[in-house]
Amino acid sequence: MALHRTNGELFIERRSIIDSVFNSFGKNDHASRVLRRGRRFSRITKHKLSRWIFILTALLSILLTFYGLKMFFQAKMESKFSTVPIHMQERNLQDNVMRSNDGNISKENIVVSDVGNIPKQKRRKHYPCEVGFLDSVDGFIEPKDFMNFVQFSLDYVDHEERTSKNDLFEHRFGGHQTWEERENSFYAKNQTLHCGFVKGPVGHPSIGFDVNEKDKTYMHRCKVVVSSCIFGSSDFLRRPTSRLISQYSKDNICFVMFLDDQTLSKLTSEGNNPDEKGNIGLWKIVVVKNLPYKDMRRTGKVPKFLSHRLFPNSRYSIWLDSKTRLNSDPMLIIEYFLWRRKAEYAISNHYDRHNVLEEVLQNKRLNKYNHTAIDEQFNFYLSDGLPKVDPLMPNDPLPSYVPEGSFIIRAHTPMSNLFSCLWFNEVDRFTSRDQLSFAYTYLKLRRMNPERPFHLYMFKDCERRALVKLFQHRTLSAPPNIA
Ligand SMILES: *[C@@H]1O[C@H](CO)[C@@H](O)[C@H](O)[C@H]1NC(C)=O
Ligand SMILES: *[C@@H]1O[C@H](CO)[C@@H](O)[C@H](O)[C@H]1NC(C)=O
Numbered sequence: 001m002a003l004h005r006t007n008g009e010l011f012i013e014r015r016s017i018i019d020s021v022f023n024s025f026g027k028n029d030h031a032s033r034v035l036r037r038g039r040r041f042s043r044i045t046k047h048k049l050s051r052w053i054f055i056l057t058a059l060l061s062i063l064l065t066f067y068g069l070k071m072f073f074q075a076k077m078e079s080k081f082s083t084v085p086i087h088m089q090e091r092n093l094q095d096n097v098m099r100s101n102d103g104n105i106s107k108e109n110i111v112v113s114d115v116g117n118i119p120k121q122k123r124r125k126h127y128p129c130e131v132g133f134l135d136s137v138d139g140f141i142e143p144k145d146f147m148n149f150v151q152f153s154l155d156y157v158d159h160e161e162r163t164s165k166n167d168l169f170e171h172r173f174g175g176h177q178t179w180e181e182r183e184n185s186f187y188a189k190n191q192t193l194h195c196g197f198v199k200g201p202v203g204h205p206s207i208g209f210d211v212n213e214k215d216k217t218y219m220h221r222c223k224v225v226v227s228s229c230i231f232g233s234s235d236f237l238r239r240p241t242s243r244l245i246s247q248y249s250k251d252n253i254c255f256v257m258f259l260d261d262q263t264l265s266k267l268t269s270e271g272n273n274p275d276e277k278g279n280i281g282l283w284k285i286v287v288v289k290n291l292p293y294k295d296m297r298r299t300g301k302v303p304k305f306l307s308h309r310l311f312p313n314s315r316y317s318i319w320l321d322s323k324t325r326l327n328s329d330p331m332l333i334i335e336y337f338l339w340r341r342k343a344e345y346a347i348s349n350h351y352d353r354h355n356v357l358e359e360v361l362q363n364k365r366l367n368k369y370n371h372t373a374i375d376e377q378f379n380f381y382l383s384d385g386l387p388k389v390d391p392l393m394p395n396d397p398l399p400s401y402v403p404e405g406s407f408i409i410r411a412h413t414p415m416s417n418l419f420s421c422l423w424f425n426e427v428d429r430f431t432s433r434d435q436l437s438f439a440y441t442y443l444k445l446r447r448m449n450p451e452r453p454f455h456l457y458m459f460k461d462c463e464r465r466a467l468v469k470l471f472q473h474r475t476l477s478a479p480p481n482i483a
């Protein structure tokens with residue numbers, strides 16, 4: 001065998017080296033004894049060694065084959081893993097973003113914590129990216145004319161009475177808006193519209209998202225708000241990262257976390273007790289009684305969309321989902337996403353899906369909601385102007401028809417407030433999956449008010465990831481009722 005011959009040749013060469021070394025020792029007895037022993041040794045090992053080398057080579061090739069297979073399977077498993085919902089893949093990547101000298105962040109500047117483990121392309125696209133915040137909030141003032149948006153005045157339906165027309169009157173938080181009222185509510189003009197918080201006739205038990213008077217007074221004083229909620233113990237409490245938030249913001253911004261009784265007792269039992277001022281960290285805890293919906297996710301849409309109603313005197317609000325921790329200064333966020341863009345409403349696009357049909361399919365695939373109800377909603381939207389697949393027009397007002405609504409930045413302007421009410425009403429009337437109704441609501445509002453612009457800024461999902469740290473939802477409680 002070629003292998004043997006090579007080894008043999010190698011060995012001959014080696015022996016001659018050994019011989020020449022021993023020869024150089026001279027002719028004394030000791031040296032020749034050593035030489036003889038050396039020769040005997042080499043004669044014995046000549047055969048053994050070649051056999052060993054053969055065995056080792058064989059072992060090595062078996063090992064290599066095995067490793068090759070293992071790596072192949074690993075690669076297969078990883079590519080399978082990358083189709084797992086993104087929140088399961090979340091790592092603490094926010095901390096690993098480095099700024100380049102010019103303040104730009106390019107993909108090359110993103111450092112991954114597990115060095116040597118080159119991230120897959122699929123994961124890479126969910127990394128945070130540069131948000132060009134100002135360095136500090138010093139000397140911050142709202143730009144002159146910033147609030148110079150379309151002006152009109154909105155009033156809200158405050159209560160509904162039982163009438164002869166609605167015999168089977170069931171008090172609803174969102175009220176009983178007729179189709180005609182709904183159609184008219186899309187006009188950007190002085191009007192009174194449904195926007196949650198509708199009280200029932202005297203004697204009906206309240207389902208009004210009620211907070212106590214003291215908290216209400218506090219909320220009415222807020223000018224700038226950061227808010228979030230946990231209902232039904234669906235999440236842990238994530239405190240905003242205090243060291244990343246300026247003293248100015250701490251002094252001037254209300255950080256309000258809405259909880260129900262159940263969640264508060266759960267948090268308390270885990271040692272998260274509000275202090276004497278009712279705060280846990282930066283969060284002011286506000287307990288909500290008489291929740292309007294059995295579905296806790298739907299209840300969560302009340303503070304999410306209706307911050308202008310909960311904080312009627314605030315000029316700005318930032319909403320963040322409780323699965324996220326705020327990692328940036330709210331005033332810098334407002335400056336960057338609203339003032340600098342001259343926008344009155346800012347929301348990020350979705351990291352994966354950009355048209356409503358995909359979102360419909362995904363909701364069904366993950367069984368997020370009653371399929372019939374999803375179809376009814378989608379078909380109605382298609383019949384009322386929503387393109388089935390977004391048309392990819394160069395000047396399309398929306399870069400994506402699907403938002404990632406876990407982070408919303410708002411100026412409380414008439415147009416922004418109107419949009420919030422309209423979107424809430426869709427969630428109240430149809431499914432609570434707000435990603436299904438966003439584009440429809442936006443497009444219809446624009447269509448019905450061609451002369452009255454609505455300045456919505458849809459930013460990149462990677463920017464959202466730079467502002468907050470993402471976590472998974474708490475899994476210990478039973479999944480919320482989705483009926
Ligand atoms: C950041 O990068 C963009 C595009 O590469 C470039 O246009 C811009 O000038 C850069 N910004 C700075 C501050 O260098
Ligand atoms: C709309 O309401 C504002 C303030 O209430 C009022 O000043 C204005 O005249 C109204 N506009 C119309 C067209 O009624």
Ligand SMILES: *[C@@H]1O[C@H](CO)[C@@H](O)[C@H](O)[C@H]1NC(C)=O
Pocket residue numbers: 370371372373376483
């Ligand atoms: C699903 O939605 C449809 C239409 O809204 C409704 O008729 C049906 O009862 C719902 N099914 C369940 C299980 O809730």
